[in-house]
Amino acid sequence: MNSTVSSSTTSASVTHFPLFMFPSTALLVVLALSISFISLSIYRIFFSPLAALPGPWYAAISDLWITTHVVRLQQCSTIQSLFERYGPVVRIGPNKVAFCDATSMRSVYCVHKFDKSNYYKSLLTNNNDHAMTTLPNAQYVVRRKAYAPHYNTPHLALFQPEIHDTTNKLMDILGRIAGKTSVDCLDLLRHFMVDVLAQTNFGSVPGALDKWAMNSKDHLSVAVYDFPKRGVLRSAVPAWAWGLISKFPNARFRQVCDSDSIMAEFVSSKLYDMRAKMQTSKYTGDSDSENCHSWSVYFNIAYSQVTMSCRIKISFRNAWVTCVDTTSTTISYFLWELSRRPDIVAKLQAEIDEVMPEKKGIPDLNILSRLPYLNAFIKEALRLYGAAPSLLERVVPSRASSSISQGDEDFDLMGYALPPGTVVSTQAWSMHRDAEIFPSPETFLPERWLAIDASEREEERLMRQDDTTINAIWSWNTSVRRSESGTNHPQSSRELGRPQLQYFRQSIRDKRKNDGDSRRICQYKLGS
Numbered sequence: 001m002n003s004t005v006s007s008s009t010t011s012a013s014v015t016h017f018p019l020f021m022f023p024s025t026a027l028l029v030v031l032a033l034s035i036s037f038i039s040l041s042i043y044r045i046f047f048s049p050l051a052a053l054p055g056p057w058y059a060a061i062s063d064l065w066i067t068t069h070v071v072r073l074q075q076c077s078t079i080q081s082l083f084e085r086y087g088p089v090v091r092i093g094p095n096k097v098a099f100c101d102a103t104s105m106r107s108v109y110c111v112h113k114f115d116k117s118n119y120y121k122s123l124l125t126n127n128n129d130h131a132m133t134t135l136p137n138a139q140y141v142v143r144r145k146a147y148a149p150h151y152n153t154p155h156l157a158l159f160q161p162e163i164h165d166t167t168n169k170l171m172d173i174l175g176r177i178a179g180k181t182s183v184d185c186l187d188l189l190r191h192f193m194v195d196v197l198a199q200t201n202f203g204s205v206p207g208a209l210d211k212w213a214m215n216s217k218d219h220l221s222v223a224v225y226d227f228p229k230r231g232v233l234r235s236a237v238p239a240w241a242w243g244l245i246s247k248f249p250n251a252r253f254r255q256v257c258d259s260d261s262i263m264a265e266f267v268s269s270k271l272y273d274m275r276a277k278m279q280t281s282k283y284t285g286d287s288d289s290e291n292c293h294s295w296s297v298y299f300n301i302a303y304s305q306v307t308m309s310c311r312i313k314i315s316f317r318n319a320w321v322t323c324v325d326t327t328s329t330t331i332s333y334f335l336w337e338l339s340r341r342p343d344i345v346a347k348l349q350a351e352i353d354e355v356m357p358e359k360k361g362i363p364d365l366n367i368l369s370r371l372p373y374l375n376a377f378i379k380e381a382l383r384l385y386g387a388a389p390s391l392l393e394r395v396v397p398s399r400a401s402s403s404i405s406q407g408d409e410d411f412d413l414m415g416y417a418l419p420p421g422t423v424v425s426t427q428a429w430s431m432h433r434d435a436e437i438f439p440s441p442e443t444f445l446p447e448r449w450l451a452i453d454a455s456e457r458e459e460e461r462l463m464r465q466d467d468t469t470i471n472a473i474w475s476w477n478t479s480v481r482r483s484e485s486g487t488n489h490p491q492s493s494r495e496l497g498r499p500q501l502q503y504f505r506q507s508i509r510d511k512r513k514n515d516g517d518s519r520r521i522c523q524y525k526l527g528s
Helices: 002-015 025-047 057-061 064-071 075-086 102-111 118-123 137-151 153-157 160-177 185-202 208-213 219-236 239-245 251-257 259-279 288-293 296-302 305-339 342-353 372-385 456-473 491-500 502-515 518-523
Strands: 089-093 096-099 411-413 416-418 423-425
Touching: 025 057, 057 064, 057 089, 064 075, 064 089, 064 219, 075 089, 075 096, 118 219, 137 153, 160 185, 160 208, 185 208, 185 219, 185 259, 185 305, 208 219, 219 251, 219 259, 219 305, 251 259, 259 305, 305 342, 305 372, 342 372, 372 456
Parallel strands: 096 423
Antiparallel strands: 089 096, 411 416
16 A cells, blocks of 8 residues: 555656656757867867967867858958967967968978878869879879979970960950950960960860850860869868769759869870870870870889879879969969059060060060069069969878977977977968068069169068068979079979960050050950
8 A cells, every 4th residue: 555655656756847857868969069069169279289379269169260261262361360460370270270481481391391281182183182182292292203394494395386376366366356345364364274284285275265266165164163163162061971062953063063074084085095196106206296295204204004094194184273273363363463554564565575576476485584574573473463372281290200399399380389280381372461571562563573783682682582482382392493593493383374474465565556555455354
């Protein structure tokens, strides 16, 4: 009887317990996750090895904050504002640090040559590694050495006839437009560079410029345009989710996601054509032109026959990714600056007229390299409008695999200790806007690259400018070239850009002859 009463009492008690005393499993999970997130946030803000570094507190909690700026294409200006507020070293993520210092830049990229971060894997083409996505520096150097001879200055000079022909074709197209309508320079120059790169790599022309002139879509040019968007999107999406997101049922979105496959198909078809010519003895290699296009010469030396085909395909695709869109974007900024600076146009006219008396007689690269104001203009444009202005991430190596420090010490970055695994980076955008090196940094001033006099102080000023811009623009290239005098000279990159500028110089000459008003050149404007 007593047990019955006790059981009834217990049952009644249980029945009348409030529901909130028995939280659901979902609430328990949410509570556990909240506690975990709060604990992790407190650790990252106050107790992490990077806690002493300056920077916004919310950046220390998660990479989400900086990722939102990357997706909105605001990373460069955002990082610059952090430097202005917090100083030359800023924490921008739980494990990421950005800095703005020339000495530290040389230490990270050129002296110790830290490996790249996993961010570069977002730039894979067809899920295959190429030079840009090879993270260990030692492996990157091996890959780069295989194709680097193709882009040195003497070798590039062999392509001048092909580049000149493509340039003259571009001028003919602009001549037919004759200022009747505005021109989207970004789009036009992208098609131009597709033809140029196809000629220099394969010895054939895909006809991208002709398609542009006929207002016909060139799928290869579109793929080159889409690939950077694909890279930004893939870097912001977890690897496991990319396969699902890339299948989203939207034609334009799928085209962006498939841009690497489109480039891969083009490269593969051209490579097969080259191989077929060599096997049928139609490809003799007797002429300079044929020797120019035979990349297999370099790859046969660097790799075994088994891996050669795959390496060549990947390196060709890497060339499309790194050359076409970057060059067309940079030159478009050149033209935009010229469109609003008639004083610079006039100075370029006067200098170029002396070496270019004929409309289509484009001078040799050796002549162009000795034009002081043209070189100053290109340097200033690369300073403000370089195609790689954003962060170039590197990873602090483990103590066992590095000689950067002695004993158990961390890597010293301007007085801050960075433990192994920290992602460290700088950006050319900020390095090129250092007011101590470049007074009035936002002003486009080619004259800053010209010597005022022959004094030692003036020579030191120019050398300091050169050293800052060259290391910042080409800091991904850990084997920066130096001339015999010890001064950095990214000769190959500058020489490659000059032939592409010829069409604008020719249009300057044509407009001056027609109406004498150099400001009319502004009709070739950037598309909105």
